[in-house]
Every structure is written in C-alpha cells, then in structure tokens.
Amino acid sequence: MSGTRPERWQWRPVLTPKEPHAGLSCTTLGVRDVPARGAGPRVVDHHVALVLLSGSGWFSWGRRERVRVGAPVLLWLLPGIPHRYGPGGTGWTVCFAGFTGAAVTACARRGLVPAPDEDENEDEVVVPLTSAAPARRTIRKLATVCDESEPAFDATSAAGLHELLATLRRSRSTPPTRPLAAVEELTHSAHLPISVAEQARRLSLPPAALRDEIRCTTGCNPKDFVLGTRLNTAKHLLATTDLKVSSIARRIGYAEPAYFTRLFTRRVGLPPRAFRRERRPS
Template structure:
C-alpha cells in the first residue's frame, strides 16, 4: 500500500479526532489466542495513494479498500478497467489479481485486511462479495472510516480479550460497509425495456444481447409477464403504437410505418391489415376523432 507514517493506535485512549496524524497504517500481529474467534485483522490504515498505476498484484487476505477522496480506475480478476470515484468500496480478494490507477492528484483510502474461517460465513451472508462484485458504490465513506478507526483502537494484542474485540469490530465493519452501499437505481422490467426498443430493427437474439440476457431467459421472462413470445410481443407493441398514431395524429401511413420499425410501407400495410383486420387508412377513418 506504500510507505506511510506509522501511528501507534493500540491504546484505549485513542479515539476518532484525537489521533496525532490523519494518515496512518498498522499491521496487527495475529496471535494463537486470537484464531478461535474466527476472524482477525491483518492490516488497516488510512493513506494517500499517488497517481500511478499499481499491479497486477495479488493479496493473501481479503482487503476492504474504501475510496474516500479522488477518482481513477480499477480492474479486478482480469476484467476491463472501470472508472471509480469516491465514495466507492473496492474489494481486493485473495488470489484474484487486481490493478488500479488513481487519477491526479491521487486518492485517499481507508482499508482493512482480514482473514479467518468465519470469512466463509460472512460471504454466505452477503457481507463479502463474489469477484464480479469487487466495485461497490457507497452513499458515503465516513461510516467506514470511523469504523476502521475503531477497529484500530481495539486491535491491541496486549489486551486479554483482543481476539473477541477485534473480531467483533471486524463484523461491525463488514456490516457498516453493507449498510453504506448505494442502492442501484431500479431497473425497468424486461418487458418495458423491450417495448421501448420495439421499433429497432433487431432480432430477438440482438434484443437479448442489448438487455444483457441469454435469449432463453428473455423468452422465459416475456412469456411469464406478457404471455407470448418476444417476437409476438415486439409485433404487438409496434401495431399498438401504429394504432395510436393513426387515431391521434395526421402522420402519413408511410411515416407511421417508419416510426414503428418498418422501412417498407407496403409490408407494414399488409401486416397491419392481416393482424388488425382493417387497412391503416380504414382504421384511421373508424377511430380518429371527427
């Protein structure tokens, strides 16, 4: 993580706001007595990282890296780099290569490394992510920073209850990180997204790719929500849009055909007549307001 000034924070008088320096790092020494607690801290601190690329590298333990200020890019598990900006949680997972590069003038991070058999249970509870969830936007990084400071306070190997207090503080940190996640914006239903793009000249496979879904999953979802195949759903959406335009506008039939996805007005007219039972002009005469 780079060279930083060390601060002894292993005393019970240390508290948020009373530290001598804002940038610090500590590597607690795991003891045999601490291992039965199931979770112990390996590294923690707050530091500035200069604007230079790091990696690829691999860590031995889980590391929660909270971006407090600044922005840059991150890549984990060989995936393409993504832009990241504060506040964001970056998970460095053991055995998974990662790279990152802070932008100018660098970024500020708070971090905590940990390991132990209880990590598996934390993963099952959603407190530790899978590799594909290594970048987690946060609503704020302040609670994580405060909890990491608290963790530094209790990571005092000379205390008799060091194993229990440090394990409890780590569980609190994981819960804090979970609660600080920014809720992703609600995703529109698949049928709504497909209807919005029904006018595009795409096949069902291409629609599935655009929606980041396997074709089979797209078919299953539309069948469940609309009771038909994606192809029939797209066709129905186009025809319903055409009906509305015929009844409420003065657009020419050729213009309506293009708007709903048909470059050939003749093909549109034949299809509309076969499916609706009336040619577009007759439909307009019957349904347009007089």
C-alpha cells in the same frame, strides 16, 4: 496503539497464538494517500476492504477490463485474485481494513463479503457508497480497540470487524438484495440493555438458531459477541472522549458502573481509568 492517530496512518498487528481461534482476525488497517500512477498486478492472501475517500481513476481485477471508479466507493481486494489500479488527478485518499479467519466463508454466504465465485461480478467487487464517512469512523474505532495483548482480543477483534462489515452494507448506495443477517442486527442493537433471549425474540428466531447463526458467522457465541461489541465501544469512548466511566457504562448497556468496571478489568486487563490514561495523548 496509544495516542491520537494522525490523518495518515497504517497498522499491522503482530499475530498471536490466539489468532487462529478468532472468527475474524484483523491483518491491517489504515488511512493513506495513493499517488497518481498505475500499480499492479498485485495479489493479497486475505480480504481487504478498500474505501476511496477522495479521488477517481480505474480499477481491475482478475481478467476484467478496467472499471472507472470515483469516491465514495468500496473496492474489494480478494485473496488470490490479481488486482490493478490507477488513480488519476492528484491521487487517492483511502481507508482500508484487511482480515482473515474461519468465519470469512460464512460471511460470504450471508453477503457480507464477496464469495469466491463472485470475483467476476462487478456489483459485488466495486460497490458505490452513499458516504465514506461511516466506514472511516469505524476503521478508526477498530484501530483504537485492537490490542493483541488483551485476554479477549479474539472476541473484540471479531466484533469490531463485523461492525465494519455491517457499516459497509448499510452505506451502499443501492440496498443489498440479500436479507440482513442476524449478526448485523445483533451488532446494531448490542448496546441496548436487553438479553440474548430478547434479541432472539426481536429477530423472530429460536434462541438455538440465533446461537448457531452467530457462532457460524463470527466464531463466538452471542453473549461473547455482544460483550466484544460493547467493550469495543467502551474502549473507543475512553480513548477519544472525556465521558465519565459511569456514563460510558450506561451508554453501552450497563446500568451499574461498578459491574461494568469489574467486567472491563477482567476482559481487558486494565481498569477503565487506567486504560484511558494509557490510550490518551500526554
């Protein structure tokens, strides 16, 4: 995952024995062009969030008739359900993220992904977006931070995927009818220098209820989830900016840079400066 990303790229992780323990685990990421011809039927064995960055055409799934689609739009490829598509004109440019894990069911209950019985619900499978840029940025960030060799990969992978799901919810052209889940609020405010107990108070939840909600949805406790979100941002900033380590520490919620450096080294396996040297282009 080192170096800069070209405009078109794809990444598939080599899954490790840790992977089954993660709440959500990444299976594929990328940005690529899709030629202007029909394809399918195809079936995936995991959820894939496919975002049209440019282009238009048609999409169908299950026994549904073709639906006209045009960028920016989110298309859900659901496990076990055949899908077909036909880009028109010069084709599509898409970004995408695939994932699986024990927390998918909880994410479906909270409206972050389509539930299995919603494959016939067009509003849940074909989702117009106000802009595709936030999703593309988040997928690029996720590709920057995913590294299965890290000791805390399961927590950082889950946190990065939930950030993507929250971003997709906020990018909908029409607000979702379901209330925001606690995990989305925790993702949004993870970089604030506040405790988990204060997070619970801000959400008007007892601390025990917040712990149960986060563990059920992500497979992590709130502390590990917040830490994973912060580390993802730190790794992304180290790899893509020239910000000082002290500035990055403050930006993600740590007032003491030395503490951040010790924490980062223990969780990632490299000190921040060594991580930057490894991930930056020559």
